[in-house]
Amino acid sequence: MPIRRLGQHVGEVVTVRGWVTHLRSSGKVAFVVARDGHGSVQAVLVKADVTPETWDVFARLTQESAVALTGTVRADARAPGGFELQLRDLTLTGPSPVDYPIQPKEHGVDFLLDHRHLWLRSARQAAILRVRSEIEQGIHDFFYARDFVRVDTPILTAAIGERSGLFSTAYFDEGEAYLAQTGQLYGEAAAAALGRIYTFGPTFRAEKSKTRRHLAEFWMIEPEVAFADSADNMRLQESLVVELVARVLDRRRPELEELERDAGALERVVAPFPRIEYTDAVRTLQSRGSNITWGDDLGAEDEALLVAGAERPVFVCNYPKEAKAFYMKENPADPRTVLCDDCLAPEGYGEIIGGSQREDDHDKLEQRIRAEGLPLDAYQWYLDLRRYGTFVHSGFGLGLERTIAWICGLQHLREAIPFPRMMNRLRP
Amino acid sequence: MPIRRLGQHVGEVVTVRGWVTHLRSSGKVAFVVARDGHGSVQAVLVKADVTPETWDVFARLTQESAVALTGTVRADARAPGGFELQLRDLTLTGPSPVDYPIQPKEHGVDFLLDHRHLWLRSARQAAILRVRSEIEQGIHDFFYARDFVRVDTPILTAAIGERSGLFSTAYFDEGEAYLAQTGQLYGEAAAAALGRIYTFGPTFRAEKSKTRRHLAEFWMIEPEVAFADSADNMRLQESLVVELVARVLDRRRPELEELERDAGALERVVAPFPRIEYTDAVRTLQSRGSNITWGDDLGAEDEALLVAGAERPVFVCNYPKEAKAFYMKENPADPRTVLCDDCLAPEGYGEIIGGSQREDDHDKLEQRIRAEGLPLDAYQWYLDLRRYGTFVHSGFGLGLERTIAWICGLQHLREAIPFPRMMNRLRP
Numbered sequence: 001m002p003i004r005r006l007g008q009h010v011g012e013v014v015t016v017r018g019w020v021t022h023l024r025s026s027g028k029v030a031f032v033v034a035r036d037g038h039g040s041v042q043a044v045l046v047k048a049d050v051t052p053e054t055w056d057v058f059a060r061l062t063q064e065s066a067v068a069l070t071g072t073v074r075a076d077a078r079a080p081g082g083f084e085l086q087l088r089d090l091t092l093t094g095p096s097p098v099d100y101p102i103q104p105k106e107h108g109v110d111f112l113l114d115h116r117h118l119w120l121r122s123a124r125q126a127a128i129l130r131v132r133s134e135i136e137q138g139i140h141d142f143f144y145a146r147d148f149v150r151v152d153t154p155i156l157t158a159a160i161g162e163r164s165g166l167f168s169t170a171y172f173d174e175g176e177a178y179l180a181q182t183g184q185l186y187g188e189a190a191a192a193a194l195g196r197i198y199t200f201g202p203t204f205r206a207e208k209s210k211t212r213r214h215l216a217e218f219w220m221i222e223p224e225v226a227f228a229d230s231a232d233n234m235r236l237q238e239s240l241v242v243e244l245v246a247r248v249l250d251r252r253r254p255e256l257e258e259l260e261r262d263a264g265a266l267e268r269v270v271a272p273f274p275r276i277e278y279t280d281a282v283r284t285l286q287s288r289g290s291n292i293t294w295g296d297d298l299g300a301e302d303e304a305l306l307v308a309g310a311e312r313p314v315f316v317c318n319y320p321k322e323a324k325a326f327y328m329k330e331n332p333a334d335p336r337t338v339l340c341d342d343c344l345a346p347e348g349y350g351e352i353i354g355g356s357q358r359e360d361d362h363d364k365l366e367q368r369i370r371a372e373g374l375p376l377d378a379y380q381w382y383l384d385l386r387r388y389g390t391f392v393h394s395g396f397g398l399g400l401e402r403t404i405a406w407i408c409g410l411q412h413l414r415e416a417i418p419f420p421r422m423m424n425r426l427r428p
Numbered sequence: 429m430p431i432r433r434l435g436q437h438v439g440e441v442v443t444v445r446g447w448v449t450h451l452r453s454s455g456k457v458a459f460v461v462a463r464d465g466h467g468s469v470q471a472v473l474v475k476a477d478v479t480p481e482t483w484d485v486f487a488r489l490t491q492e493s494a495v496a497l498t499g500t501v502r503a504d505a506r507a508p509g510g511f512e513l514q515l516r517d518l519t520l521t522g523p524s525p526v527d528y529p530i531q532p533k534e535h536g537v538d539f540l541l542d543h544r545h546l547w548l549r550s551a552r553q554a555a556i557l558r559v560r561s562e563i564e565q566g567i568h569d570f571f572y573a574r575d576f577v578r579v580d581t582p583i584l585t586a587a588i589g590e591r592s593g594l595f596s597t598a599y600f601d602e603g604e605a606y607l608a609q610t611g612q613l614y615g616e617a618a619a620a621a622l623g624r625i626y627t628f629g630p631t632f633r634a635e636k637s638k639t640r641r642h643l644a645e646f647w648m649i650e651p652e653v654a655f656a657d658s659a660d661n662m663r664l665q666e667s668l669v670v671e672l673v674a675r676v677l678d679r680r681r682p683e684l685e686e687l688e689r690d691a692g693a694l695e696r697v698v699a700p701f702p703r704i705e706y707t708d709a710v711r712t713l714q715s716r717g718s719n720i721t722w723g724d725d726l727g728a729e730d731e732a733l734l735v736a737g738a739e740r741p742v743f744v745c746n747y748p749k750e751a752k753a754f755y756m757k758e759n760p761a762d763p764r765t766v767l768c769d770d771c772l773a774p775e776g777y778g779e780i781i782g783g784s785q786r787e788d789d790h791d792k793l794e795q796r797i798r799a800e801g802l803p804l805d806a807y808q809w810y811l812d813l814r815r816y817g818t819f820v821h822s823g824f825g826l827g828l829e830r831t832i833a834w835i836c837g838l839q840h841l842r843e844a845i846p847f848p849r850m851m852n853r854l855r856p
Contacts, residue, residue: 002575002623017655019620019817037623037654038575066817094788094818117614117809118816120621129622133578140568147430147466150561154847155583155607155630156595156645158855167584169595169607172636172644174854179583179597186545186847189856192447193548194557195430195465201630202583208600216600217584226465227445360522381545381856388546389447389494390522419582419614426602427586428617428809 003039006073006083015070016041016085017093019121020061030058032090033080034067037126043069043085050088057090063103064121066094109414116419117428127255128415131248132404136200138247139221139398142240143198148223151190151197153183155204160185161374165207167216179204184395185327185382187224188358191393192385198223210423212412213300213350215401217421224395230329230339230357233394234315237343237353238271240398241313245269248407261409265347268311275315278337281306297323298342303350310346317341326368328356341396349406355396362386431467434501434511443498444469444513445521447549448489458486460518461508462495465554471497471513478516485518491531492549494522537842544847545856555683556843559676560832564628566675567649567826570668571626576651579618579625581611583632588613589802593635595644607632612823613755613810615652616786619821620813626651638851640840641728641778643829645849652823658757658767658785661822662743665771665781666699668826669741673697676835689837693775696739703743706765709734725751726770731778738774745769754796756784769824777834783824790814 001014018036025031030045047055061067070089075082101115102122112119119125143150156169156177163181171177183199190197199222206216223236245266248256256263276284285292288305292298298306298316307314318337321330328338340356359365365386369379401416414420419428429442446464453459458473475483489495498517503510529543530550540547547553571578584597584605591609599605611627618625627650634644651664673694676684684691704712713720716733720726726734726744735742746765749758756766768784787793793814797807829844842848847856 004575017819019819037577037619037621064817066819093820096816100816115809117617117812120618126621129579129618130577132580136578137568137572140565144565147432149465149558150564151557151846152560152630152647154645154849156632156849156854167597167599167605169597171595171854172634172851174852177595177854189545190548190557190846191465193465193554202580204584206600217582219580381543384545388524388528389492391445391447391494392521418579418618421582421584423600424602426584426599426605428614 003036003041003081006039006041006081006085007075009073010075010083011073013070013072013088014085015068016043017066017068020063020065020067020096023058023061023063025058032058032061032067032069032087034069035123040080040123041069041083041085042079043071043087043090045087045090050090054087054090057092060092060095062096062098062100064096064100065092066096067091068093113414113420113425114427120418123258125415127258128404128408128410129418131252131255131259131408132400132416134248134252135244135400135404135407138244139200139240142243143223146196148196148198149190149194151187151194151199152201153180153186153190153199155180155202158378159375160378165205167204167206181205182220182397183222184224184397187222187395188382188385188393191224191226191395192389192391196223196225208423212414213402215413215417215420215422218413218417219400221398221400222395224393226391226393228394229392230317230341230394233355233357233396234275234317234341237315237341237355237396237398238273241273241343241352241403242269242271244403245407256408259408261407265311266407270312273313273315273343274310275317275341276306278316278319279334281316295320295322300350303344304348307344307346307348307350313346313352314344315341316344324356326372326374327358327365329359330364345402345406347406347409349402351399352402352406353396353398355394357392357394360386360390360392362390431464431469431509434467434469434509434513435503437501438503438511439501441498441500441516442513443496444471445494445496448491448493448495448524451486451489451491453486458483460486460489460495460497460515462497463551468508468551469497469511469513470507471499471515471518473515473518478518482515482518485520488520488523490524490526490528492524492528493520494524495519496521541842541848541853542855548846551686553843555686556832556836556838557846559680559683559687559836560828560844562676562680563672563828563832563835566672567628567668570671571651574624576624576626577618577622579615579622579627580629581608581614581618581627583608583630586806587803588806593633595632595634609633610648610650610825612650612652612825615650615823616810616813616821619652619654619823620817620819624651624653636851640842641830643841643845643848643850646841646845647828649826649828650823652821654819654821656822657820658745658769658822661783661785661824662703662745662769665743665769665783665824665826666701669701669771669780669831670697670699672831673835684836687836689835693739694835697774698740701741701743701771702738703745703769704734706744706747709744723748723750728778731772732776735772735774735776735778741774741780742772743769744772752784754800754802755786755793757787758792773830773834775834777830779827780830780834781824781826783822785820785822788814788818788820790818
């Protein structure tokens with residue numbers, strides 16, 4: 001019987017299986033709190049009501065013991081979850097020695113990460129992972145409802161020029177393969193076949209970066225839409241972010257409470273999000289004391305300064321060409337810039353999405369590839385998309401862990417993924 | 429206007445954007461068939477009804493030209509899809525030279541794979557990818573409805589002993605990292621935290637195998653359920669497979685028709701699937717002429733022979749310990765065997781799922797790790813799951829591409845994934 005379903009069985013005798021989190025005894029009455037991964041329940045053992053053998057089991061329980069709890073479900077407003085179990089039987093199915101590494105005291109983060117396989121059992125970490133899963137399902141449902149086809153782009157890819165931060169591996173007799181940093185180029189090919197697609201998979205950066213905003217392995221969602229321009233693209237991003245936040249508020253309230261997340265801040269995330277042109281953003285930043293000059297990309301500090309006080313995410317759009325990737329479409333209204341956007345989360349969380357209209361002019365794209373010193377040969381297949389029936393199209397990449405960190409209110413991305421991979425962290 | 433929605437706009441003037449697939453003209457009336465990734469529509473251009481400029485556009489159209497078609501939607505039972513467009517305007521938005529590589533003739537598979545970015549546009553390949561996406565959403569919906577938490581296990585992992593077929597990459601100062609062949613061990617840790625979980629991600633095999641049943645990069649779905657035994661495990665697998673097949677039949681009929689898939693064979697996939705003990709399977713195989721002896725794993729030929737004539741998938745369960753992985757639970761009824769199952773698809777498709785109850789006895793598991801010569805050190809975190817509150821649990825791995833190949837009726841896994849990776853195939 002899953003603990004979350006106890007409310008449907010008040011008055012019945014049921015068996016719950018789970019792990020002990022708290023123990024307490026007065027000598028005549030004992031309390032066992034157990035979790036089963038979805039919920040937590042308090043079980044009451046009255047010495048006078050059970051056999052001596054059952055009463056003796058209690059003394060052998062420890063934190064993380066696996067138990068079977070059999071008893072009557074009672075509604076009790078004071079109990080966590082609103083229900084408790086009046087035990088008639090208690091079985092220790094999986095003992096746990098008293099040296100369980102994670103105790104209810106403060107541990108250093110390295111110690112916790114070394115024990116990530118056990119740390120996941122803590123209420124806070126489990127809550128984050130349930131929110132992560134809810135967001136993931138929310139993403140799939142969002143795109144499915146809009147007739148997007150999910151497309152799994154390859155992780156192992158051939159060289160596309162000297163780029164930094166790539167993991168590489170020997171690939172049979174084909175030379176080196178590189179772990180994908182993005183599925184976008186493949187997604188664009190698929191958009192020409194399927195109209196509107198999205199990718200959902202791990203991406204990799206071998207960057208020697210130790211900030212709280214970087215992981216070596218993280219998940220990205222990359223939609224690509226045929227016949228959509230940059231304005232359509234921002235509307236799609238806005239709809240997605242609004243729907244994800246609303247869904248977590250609707251379905252994961254207990255987890256947000258466990259995380260002590262300010263739900264009010266999330267409730268204010270509604271459309272429309274402000275759109276600020278890069279050129280205007282630079283002026284605003286300068287007026288707020290930043291040293292930024294036109295042409296620079298926005299650093300994390302500039303992002304925070306720009307969004308300070310905003311209650312919704314903010315789009316900064318149409319950056320200088322030089323600050324952005326070669327595949328972004330030149331802005332007809334100002335050819336120094338490209339049609340693109342970064343979506344910056346409020347509360348200092350910064351960029352969660354980067355998007356752009358793609359350059360659909362074959363010759364301009366080829367020129368950009370040459371100008372960046374990329375090997376034209378490796379991009380011929382990508383240029384084919386502009387050679388054969390080129391089309392206006394746009395897409396974006398949403399960083400899953402950044403989105404989770406923002407929605408959960410986490411200080412560091414390492415808690416937003418089950419087993420984080422960082423520069424000095426490959427285990428467990 | 430998406431082509432699939434034309435039926436809701438009969439009598440209205442709409443604009444459809446897409447790519448030309450067929451052209452035909454009588455000199456006074458011209459026909460353009462275009463696809464937009466979700467559907468296909470025939471547009472009729474009557475010379476007498478349009479401007480000379482619009483009529484002249486037709487002559488410039490080629491296969492894969494991107495076009496905007498503006499006209500009145502008409503119901504026409506003879507037209508593909510049931511509707512056609514009576515054009516009043518025709519715009520060529522993205523020309524396509526006549527040398528489009530994929531012509532309506534037979535191409536060799538190497539040529540097609542070299543042009544996979546364009547091959548995806550063909551009706552057959554697009555249909556497969558839509559079925560793939562439907563199956564993926566079906567998997568997420570199946571587990572979400574059953575309160576599973578999705579858990580993304582790491583791709584980059586530390587060494588867990590000398591295993592063959594691993595891709596490796598330098599990982600900062602931490603030595604070599606290996607691309608995961610499975611997320612199962614991590615999934616087991618997460619099941620102790622979250623009760624019931626599933627993984628959904630790419631896995632990797634650097635095996636020098638060129639069969640039609642192998643890819644170097646493929647996707648696996650790996651559920652892991654706390655307090656579930658081997659019988660529960662098979663029921664879960666059965667429910668999943670039945671639901672996925674029914675969903676594709678319900679929602680992707682046009683794609684199955686495009687693929688010329690025998691839908692009748694899929695309609696017969698209902699529960700219960702037969703369960704055959706390995707020991708009985710060996711006897712059956714021997715009676716059918718196989719040379720198999722007790723203790724051997726089943727090869728692809730044995731699988732086909734065993735399932736020959738079956739209309740539903742078949743579970744073969746409880747294999748000899750030596751034929752299976754170290755983490756499977758010893759069968760109390762016959763300790764030479766382990767509590768496990770392979771789910772074999774009918775029509776010769778063979779194994780699509782492998783599952784087992786996991787060894788939950790710490791000492792027996794440690795003994796198996798030693799017996800297989802694996803480095804105990806690397807498995808200490810995994811042994812922790814049996815040290816602290818061990819629990820009966822089971823799980824399985826479903827091969828996504830094998831499942832797709834079976835449901836779509838494909839001869840080779842390479843068509844079941846957007847950009848296949850094989851021994852000699854890393855591009856595009």
